[in-house]
Amino acid sequence: MKALCWVGTNHLNVERVPDPEIINPQDAIVRVILSCVCGSDLHLLDGYVPTMREGDIIGHEFMGEVVETGPNVKRFRKGDRVIVGSILGCGDCWFCQQNAWSLCDNSNPHAALAEKTYGYSPAGIFGYSHAFGGYAGSHAELIRVPFADKTMIQIPEGVKDESALFVSDAFPTGFMAADMADIAPGDVVVVWGCGGVGQMAIRSAFLLGASRVIAIDRFPERLEMARTHGRAETLNYTEVDILEALKEMTGGRGPDRCIDAVGMEAHTTGPEHYYDLVKQQLRLETDRPAVLRQAILACRKGGTVSIVGVYSGYIDKVPMGAAMNKGLTLKMGQQHPQKYMPRLLEYVQRGDVDPAYILTHRWPLDKGPEGYQMFKKKTDECIRVVFAP
Amino acid sequence: MGPTERLLSAAGGALLTYYGLRKRATAGPLGTGLAVLGGSLVLRGATGYCPVNQLVGRNSASSATRPIEIVQTFTINKAVGEVYDFWRRLENLPRFMQHLESVEQLDARRSRWKAAIPGGMGTVEWEAEIVTDEPNLLLAWQSLPDSQVDNAGEVRFTEAPGDKGTEVQAVIHYRAPAGGLGQGLAKLLTPALAEMVRSDLRRFKQLLEAGEIATIQGQPSGRGHDKG
Ligand SMILES: NC(=O)c1ccc[n+]([C@@H]2O[C@H](COP(=O)([O-])OP(=O)(O)OC[C@H]3O[C@@H](n4cnc5c(N)ncnc54)[C@H](O)[C@@H]3O)[C@@H](O)[C@H]2O)c1
Ligand SMILES: [Zn+2]
Numbered sequence: 001m002k003a004l005c006w007v008g009t010n011h012l013n014v015e016r017v018p019d020p021e022i023i024n025p026q027d028a029i030v031r032v033i034l035s036c037v038c039g040s041d042l043h044l045l046d047g048y049v050p051t052m053r054e055g056d057i058i059g060h061e062f063m064g065e066v067v068e069t070g071p072n073v074k075r076f077r078k079g080d081r082v083i084v085g086s087i088l089g090c091g092d093c094w095f096c097q098q099n100a101w102s103l104c105d106n107s108n109p110h111a112a113l114a115e116k117t118y119g120y121s122p123a124g125i126f127g128y129s130h131a132f133g134g135y136a137g138s139h140a141e142l143i144r145v146p147f148a149d150k151t152m153i154q155i156p157e158g159v160k161d162e163s164a165l166f167v168s169d170a171f172p173t174g175f176m177a178a179d180m181a182d183i184a185p186g187d188v189v190v191v192w193g194c195g196g197v198g199q200m201a202i203r204s205a206f207l208l209g210a211s212r213v214i215a216i217d218r219f220p221e222r223l224e225m226a227r228t229h230g231r232a233e234t235l236n237y238t239e240v241d242i243l244e245a246l247k248e249m250t251g252g253r254g255p256d257r258c259i260d261a262v263g264m265e266a267h268t269t270g271p272e273h274y275y276d277l278v279k280q281q282l283r284l285e286t287d288r289p290a291v292l293r294q295a296i297l298a299c300r301k302g303g304t305v306s307i308v309g310v311y312s313g314y315i316d317k318v319p320m321g322a323a324m325n326k327g328l329t330l331k332m333g334q335q336h337p338q339k340y341m342p343r344l345l346e347y348v349q350r351g352d353v354d355p356a357y358i359l360t361h362r363w364p365l366d367k368g369p370e371g372y373q374m375f376k377k378k379t380d381e382c383i384r385v386v387f388a389p
Numbered sequence: 390m391g392p393t394e395r396l397l398s399a400a401g402g403a404l405l406t407y408y409g410l411r412k413r414a415t416a417g418p419l420g421t422g423l424a425v426l427g428g429s430l431v432l433r434g435a436t437g438y439c440p441v442n443q444l445v446g447r448n449s450a451s452s453a454t455r456p457i458e459i460v461q462t463f464t465i466n467k468a469v470g471e472v473y474d475f476w477r478r479l480e481n482l483p484r485f486m487q488h489l490e491s492v493e494q495l496d497a498r499r500s501r502w503k504a505a506i507p508g509g510m511g512t513v514e515w516e517a518e519i520v521t522d523e524p525n526l527l528l529a530w531q532s533l534p535d536s537q538v539d540n541a542g543e544v545r546f547t548e549a550p551g552d553k554g555t556e557v558q559a560v561i562h563y564r565a566p567a568g569g570l571g572q573g574l575a576k577l578l579t580p581a582l583a584e585m586v587r588s589d590l591r592r593f594k595q596l597l598e599a600g601e602i603a604t605i606q607g608q609p610s611g612r613g614h615d616k617g
């Protein structure tokens with residue numbers, strides 16, 4: 001079959017690889033209908049996530065059609081149209097039973113590798129480096145889905161492919177960001193980053209009771225989408241002083257809940273950017289935490305900072321004093337697809353949210369490498385490019 | 390060191406070399422370390438010089454030895470009875486102990502164990518007996534004195550607090566010869582052994598909790614079929 005493989009930093013290639021087969025009894029094989037890029041892939045592409053190997057198939061946000069099931073798959077049959085969660089959980093360990101699926105004890109075949117960096121191993125993720133299991137990703141014609149009964153959810157009749165797709169990753173991630181933020185009615189929520197994840201966080205914040213959402217980015221089309229589809233107020237961080245502006249907009253109190261939907265490759269202007277970039281390139285600091293710093297400083301006393309933007313290693317100059325003395329709550333994590341997918345699919349089915357608006361480009365898989373260049377450089381007003389193999 | 394032991398030492402070396410090489414692809418320096426260690430055991434097998442004969446507690450009549458202990462623990466989200474029972478049925482061990490091919494229960498205490506020598510070099514067999522069996526608490530076994538292979542193990546089962554299942558602790562004791570080379574080798578060998586024990590225990594947990602062992606072996610990639 002055809003697949004989009006990681007070859008090296010900033011180098012992807014469409015290659016012919018063997019077809020996947022059922023390996024474990026709870027596996028299914030899915031024919032990929034739509035598979036999407038994600039900001040997390042950019043961290044792989046840019047070389048900030050170690051343990052990638054040449055030839056790894058990337059991609060983790062996808063939907064498709066079941067073509068084969070292993071003997072212990074009970075809930076699905078050949079021909080079922082399914083959304084597949086991007087993160088794998090066994091369903092039977094203590095963490096899965098607490099609904100904390102991305103902390104699953106049993107889904108990472110390379111847990112020992114992850115333990116070396118993190119102490120304890122998080123769950124396996126499709127197409128997301130060997131420390132997270134080395135599972136072949138979804139930018140391919142076919143994919144093997146482990147723990148299929150848990151990982152997949154059936155798409156009801158009448159829900160379009162492109163509306164269902166983002167229930168795999170972007171929507172649950174944005175929703176979890178809002179969920180972790182503990183939004184109370186009337187709260188003002190700020191979302192840093194207006195990519196697919198940020199857009200979904202904006203919608204989710206309103207679903208969970210926010211009275212206002214303020215969205216921050218620098219790309220006009222992304223800010224525009226946050227206004228039109230998200231009903232958010234927007235700030236361009238290259239034009240205004242964010243801390244000043246947020247204070248002004250919240251009656252001098254500061255926002256109640258702050259969401260980081262940017263992560264380790266945050267962009268900044270001025271000396272802070274060069275400080276982090278140089279440190280990151282010398283590997284003195286692996287991640288650039290400009291947004292996290294800003295969120296901590298911006299947040300009102302006793303507020304919550306909710307982090308879904310991905311960090312992979314070490315960060316520097318985090319204003320811990322501000323976090324401590326303002327009594328902030330910090331919550332973070334990789335999303336738990338299995339926890340949120342049923343609820344989010346219901347929103348989609350009822351028409352409360354149709355996430356399809358974040359899909360800006362639909363391309364054949366053959367154009368994978370160009371697609372990632374466009375997504376990375378944010379050219380052609382690209383928010384998410386989706387491959388249809 | 391007799392001819393059989395020499396052969397087995399070479400096999401053990403091959404096992405480590407194999408393990409080391411297999412790991413190197415993903416694990417970097419650790420894998421390389423294992424491969425080097427494996428190589429040194431192969432060398433010992435070939436020359437008959439055996440500074441680690443006492444590792445497993447035999448032949449220790451001569452010099453002073455230093456006891457070494459490997460402890461690995463996992464919590465398994467199942468009731469203690471279920472966990473103990475699965476282990477006590479020794480036939481189950483090869484399902485999660487990677488190098489074991491089969492274990493056959495001969496009577497209530499004795500069993501016959503068979504392990505594959507990696508690289509298609511055949512198999513080794515030995516007999517073992519259970520020396521302690523306290524249901525839902527402790528299980529210890531040891532190979533019989535004149536068998537080809539020294540193998541001993543002890544597993545403890547404890548109910549975890551807060552409804553988190555059962556804590557399973559494997560303890561392995563061996564003796565390393567005193568003196569620089571013996572201690573040096575033991576230093577190298579201990580983490581490798583600890584990692585093997587740990588990996589087997591993890592597979593045990595996955596099998597009991599999830600009903601299968603997570604793997605990517607055989608999946609496609611731009612490298613062909615993955616080997617794991
Ligand atoms: N936790 C999870 O499970 C999970 C799942 C999916 C994605 N993610 C992470 O979420 C993050 C966003 O993903 P995405 O797909 O939306 O990526 P994306 O690249 O499309 O969007 C990131 C956005 O952040 C903006 N940005 C950069 N610096 C900024 C700054 N200083 N202030 C405000 N905005 C800034 C960029 O302009 C861009 O629009 C990534 O870190 C990704 O790894 C996490
Ligand atoms: Zn993602």
Ligand SMILES: [Zn+2]
Binds near residue numbers: 095
């Ligand atoms: Zn689990």
